[in-house]
Amino acid sequence: MVVGDFANEVDVLVIGGGPGGYVAAIRAAQLGRKVTLVDKAELGGVCLNRGCIPSKAIISAAEHLTMIKDAKKMGVDVEGVSVDLSRLMEWKNGVVKKLTGGVSTLLKGNKVEVIKGEAYFSGKNSVKIATENASQTYEFKACIVATGSRPAELPFLKFDGERILSSTEALNLQEVPKRLLVIGGGYIGLELGTAYRKLGSEVTILEGADNILPGVDQAMVRMVSRNLKKLGVTVHTKAKVTSGKREGDEVIVTAEVGGEEKTFTADYVLVAVGRKPNTDELGLDQAGVELDERGFIKVDKQLRTSNPNIFAIGDVAGGALLAHKASYEGKVAAEVIAGQPSEVDYVAMPFVIFSDPEIAYTGLSEKEAKEQGYDPVVSRFAFQANGRALSMDKADGFIQVIADKETKQLLGVQIVGPEASSLIAEAVLAIEMGANAEDLSLTIHAHPTLPEALMEAAEGVLGHAIHMVNK
The missing domain is CATH 3.50.50.60 (FAD/NAD(P)-binding domain)
Incomplete structure (x- = not known):
């Protein structure tokens, strides 16, 4: 330690302010810990600033344009439709700014100290944080690494940011x-x-x-x-x-x-x-934190690394690179630090792709169910038979339910079609709660709505679907 560099002591130090880091910081503060969060860029991380949110804003604008052009078949004629991309980007940036501002307010409201700077491990329980004007050592009782990932380059086609x-x-x-x-x-x-x-x-x-x-x-x-x-x-x-x-x-x-x-x-x-984990400039070797062959941090079910006082969450910990997975892991890590018996359980992790049509799935596929020893029964209901989908002119796709043949326990759900990103939530809840096909079948779904297709697919598992021929 440099003479005069007196270490600041903190209960929990969080490195990275993305959807994993800021959630971990807030949850740790809720549990009574003194928390400091450090991030070298913007609060909200890649997801809010350069990923999930801005991409979905652009996708939404493109979808609006397509809907306007396609409205002619419904008897709606619109002339002179055009795209002003600079105004679209300005609107997108406004959405991002609103959300990142909200994150800052939440951290402040939970009394989390926020530092803009770069963190580098200087020991097993210490980090050197370099800000624009100074460098300071922090000693922590527990640390959560949530530094995310970055786009992978091709060696012969380096990013130039222009073309x-x-x-x-x-x-x-x-x-x-x-x-x-x-x-x-x-x-x-x-x-x-x-x-x-x-x-x-x-x-x-x-x-x-x-x-x-x-x-x-x-x-x-x-x-x-x-x-x-x-x-x-x-x-x-x-x-x-x-x-x-x-x-x-x-x-x-x-x-x-x-x-x-x-x-x-x-x-x-x-x-x-693909993407690469941001683990190469943290000095993790100084802290005794082990990486796998791809550069991801090795963690156990409680997200603890090879250093028992350091945890890793989100993209740096490998697995599915999902913002909601990072947030979930952030809460688990904070609770473990607070002494709670939490651990990760990915059985009902939702995956969403904002393609056209959208794709969403959770739980096991038919192949995975067989590999795990189940005798799966598969029921698929097409949106072509769903009144709401037809009235939206969005009838491409289906909902597929996979259940155990004997117990009818729900094992997995796959959706491709309109609003799949939202529809998957009911399936995630059902699998998380250990529901069976009858539970979904007996749940009254409003008509005409898209979620009726999930109920119909579940009824197909039981052999008494109404709006499709039972196998």
Whole structure:
């Protein structure tokens, strides 16, 4: 320790102010701990500032534009529809500002000390925090690392922030690209590619795997693929990108597609090939914190690292890189620090993709259920038979319920269709509470609404669905 650098003592130090970090800080403060939160960027983290919220704002605007254009079939004629992207971005930034301001108010209301600076471990229970004007050592009783992740780069196609973009820059464009090339057909590339197509871009997606959205139930993916084709999005799967370069205001990318070399030219290229944990500049080795081979922090069921006084949550702890998972883990870590017997349980974790149509799922797939020793029964109800979906002109998709054949316990639910991101909440609650198909069947659902499809699918498990033929 430098002479004159007297350490500040704190009960709980939280590094990172994203949806995991700020939630952990607030929960720890609620439980009576003295909490300090440090973040080198903006409160709210990637999710609020450069991810979930701004992307969904742009997706919503693109969806509004599509609905206006499609309203003609309902007898609604609208002339002269256009997009002013700079005004769209201004509105999006306003949404972000409102939410980040709310986070700041909540932290202040819970008496959490907030420091803008960079943290670096200097020992097993100490951190050096460098601010704009000074450097100070903090000694903690417990620390929660919640530093998140960042977009992964391709070595031959480095981000330049102008034409070769990560998701961060793609959320701040001031013009609608004439030609947008998306490298990566996962949820980030798919969501933004679809949105910009609806705003007027020519969009091409290159995905190295056999299908877009690898790892997602292919029955749901087929619905999305079909709609991408209708929207005019060009998708190449089994496409291995081999090189790329910028020439003026164009980017030229070469890829091997199905064994054939092809060249793609675009005004902008969005590289969405995954994310890397922000663990490389924290000095974790100084604190005795172990990482796995990909750079994620190893944790147990209570999110404790190899250093028993340090916890890790959210993207840095690996697993699904989801904001709501980070928030959930933040509460668990804070409760463990306070002496409560909390631990993580991901059985009913919701996954949501804001594609067109939306995809959402929770619990087990049919394959996973079989692997875990269940004898699953599967029931699928199509939105084509749902009155509300038809009246919205959004009848593509289905809800699928997977239950144990003997006990009828709910094991998993998969949804592709209108408002799947909201509909999944009922399924998450049902699985979390250990409900069975009869519980959903006996729950009266308002008519005409989209959630009726979940009730119908559950009735199909029991063999007495009304609005579809029972198997």
